[in-house]
Amino acid sequence: MIDQTVTTRTVVSPPLGLLLHLKLTLFRNRLRQLTDQTPLQLLLIILFVGTIWGGLYLIFDHVFIFMGRFQEQAVIAIPYVFHIFFAAMTLLLAFSTAILAYGALFSREEPAFLLAAPNPPRNVVGIMYLESLFFASWSLVLLGMPLMLAIGHVQGLPWHFYPIFILAFLGFVPIPGAIGLLGALCVALFAPRRPKRIAFIVGGALLAFLIIWWGRLWDASAMHLSKDWISHFLEELRYVKAALLPSSWVARIIQLSIEDQPAGALFYLGVTFSTSVFVSWWATMITARWLIPAFGRAHSAPNRSKRYSGWASRCLTQFAFFYLPADMRALILKDVRSFLRDPMQWSQLVILFGLLSLYLIYLPRSRPEGFTVEWKALICFLNYGAVTLILSTFTSRFVFPMISIEGRQIWLVGLWPLSRARVIIAKFLYALTLTAVAAMSVTVLSIRALNLPLVLAIAQGCATFASCIGLCGLAIGLGARLPNFREDDVGRIASGVGGTVNLIASVCLVALGVGLFGGICLSLVRSGNLHEITLTSLSLFIALICLSLSTAVVSMTSGLRAFRTQQF
Numbered sequence: 001m002i003d004q005t006v007t008t009r010t011v012v013s014p015p016l017g018l019l020l021h022l023k024l025t026l027f028r029n030r031l032r033q034l035t036d037q038t039p040l041q042l043l044l045i046i047l048f049v050g051t052i053w054g055g056l057y058l059i060f061d062h063v064f065i066f067m068g069r070f071q072e073q074a075v076i077a078i079p080y081v082f083h084i085f086f087a088a089m090t091l092l093l094a095f096s097t098a099i100l101a102y103g104a105l106f107s108r109e110e111p112a113f114l115l116a117a118p119n120p121p122r123n124v125v126g127i128m129y130l131e132s133l134f135f136a137s138w139s140l141v142l143l144g145m146p147l148m149l150a151i152g153h154v155q156g157l158p159w160h161f162y163p164i165f166i167l168a169f170l171g172f173v174p175i176p177g178a179i180g181l182l183g184a185l186c187v188a189l190f191a192p193r194r195p196k197r198i199a200f201i202v203g204g205a206l207l208a209f210l211i212i213w214w215g216r217l218w219d220a221s222a223m224h225l226s227k228d229w230i231s232h233f234l235e236e237l238r239y240v241k242a243a244l245l246p247s248s249w250v251a252r253i254i255q256l257s258i259e260d261q262p263a264g265a266l267f268y269l270g271v272t273f274s275t276s277v278f279v280s281w282w283a284t285m286i287t288a289r290w291l292i293p294a295f296g297r298a299h300s301a302p303n304r305s306k307r308y309s310g311w312a313s314r315c316l317t318q319f320a321f322f323y324l325p326a327d328m329r330a331l332i333l334k335d336v337r338s339f340l341r342d343p344m345q346w347s348q349l350v351i352l353f354g355l356l357s358l359y360l361i362y363l364p365r366s367r368p369e370g371f372t373v374e375w376k377a378l379i380c381f382l383n384y385g386a387v388t389l390i391l392s393t394f395t396s397r398f399v400f401p402m403i404s405i406e407g408r409q410i411w412l413v414g415l416w417p418l419s420r421a422r423v424i425i426a427k428f429l430y431a432l433t434l435t436a437v438a439a440m441s442v443t444v445l446s447i448r449a450l451n452l453p454l455v456l457a458i459a460q461g462c463a464t465f466a467s468c469i470g471l472c473g474l475a476i477g478l479g480a481r482l483p484n485f486r487e488d489d490v491g492r493i494a495s496g497v498g499g500t501v502n503l504i505a506s507v508c509l510v511a512l513g514v515g516l517f518g519g520i521c522l523s524l525v526r527s528g529n530l531h532e533i534t535l536t537s538l539s540l541f542i543a544l545i546c547l548s549l550s551t552a553v554v555s556m557t558s559g560l561r562a563f564r565t566q567q568f
Helices: 016-037 039-068 071-106 110-116 121-136 138-155 161-172 174-190 195-221 229-236 246-258 262-289 291-300 311-320 326-341 343-361 373-402 404-415 420-450 454-481 490-494 497-527 535-564
Strands: none
Touching: 016 121, 039 138, 071 110, 071 121, 071 138, 071 174, 071 246, 071 291, 110 121, 110 291, 121 174, 121 262, 121 291, 138 161, 161 174, 161 246, 161 262, 174 262, 174 291, 246 262, 262 291, 311 326, 326 420, 373 404, 373 420, 373 454, 373 490, 373 497, 404 490, 420 454, 420 535, 454 497, 454 535, 490 497, 497 535
């Protein structure tokens, strides 16, 4: 008889802290790689963030100084600013976290590896939730920090206002993040093969809701002839001040800090943090409970793509590009479908221009006479700068890779019934149409909200359209001149050497355009009349148009010459 002893080994699962340490190590290594290989790109990113922060700080600072002139109105208006700001951030953070959490849990290879290891699902959900929360909260930090510094500087607030404000931000972010995590779980369970379509529908519904709501505010603020217009206006805003909304708690924290009541602010801060911890734990446990079934459904649900005929994208292409021949529309149809199928592209465009549109819609149209000539010119100048800066970011991130994204199958271009020149032109017209529709829509809102004179309105509209031509031509031309056919990821292509060169060139073009447009506004202000164009402003306007058009022509010509000689 041979005794056989069976030895059992207890497998200990790695704690969440170890996974978090590994994530931080990967992030640190990525930063080190970025510093060693592309230091110019890192420096440019820091410069961009600093410029945006500085610009937002100056805008908020001037806004609060202007509101401070009307002390009675400011007492009512400033709390509403924070209520509306955090209510909007709740929707945007929940939506962006849902997209990032779905991609982190159900679209990458990392969750499958972690689930195959001796690792509880709650740790997988927890680390992916923290990662999604980190990347989704950048917009709130980018907008919130200048807002904090501006109001603290204008009102001379005590030192404890700043740490309380920062803690309020940190306590608020997980609440919409938990909502987004549960939304990603619901999509994986009930619509596993249609996450992008669900994201598109939800995003469109949120955008439509915000537009309708802000439109009602706009109509209420336009009732200046009625004695009770302020009551109508505040009646429309009553929902954002509901006592059970987390955004109301954060706004209350800031308001009490401004009023130098730290005890009351700490009470609401405790309520916010306790709620954040509870909803985060609750959402993580629920997602972990259903993670395995949701993961299986996301990867094994029957594919319904055969039922999709693509009629919507075909109709959209036929309508938007009616001025192009059929062969070029066929090529653009592929790009339109790629754009609609990638939520990272259309969601960023909708969010950026949606926020800018909401800001422009809220400009008081009922009292345009309240703006002096200097204020109209200044706001017009700032609006043009904001639109062109967003355009440069979008074209560098999504338009530049349009040539390289064809990847290793770029040799198929030679088999298309199109010459290489027509391929470049089709890509350019597609990008120009997309950016021009978004930019000109925002510009028209700006002109209407400010009730600009005809001269300044024409100048802003033509300058914005010329900037679209210049930035799209620059991105397509450099994309053909400096392609990267080895990568199939848009982000990696945009962050490469060619993308960095295009980003620098786009920033230089925007800087020159903003400088020339600022000269136009300054010339009209000095003349004391925005209705009549001066010789100086006309010269600067012609120089701005020539700059944009020449940049597009030179870039496209250089890119086409290089694209014709490419060996696929």
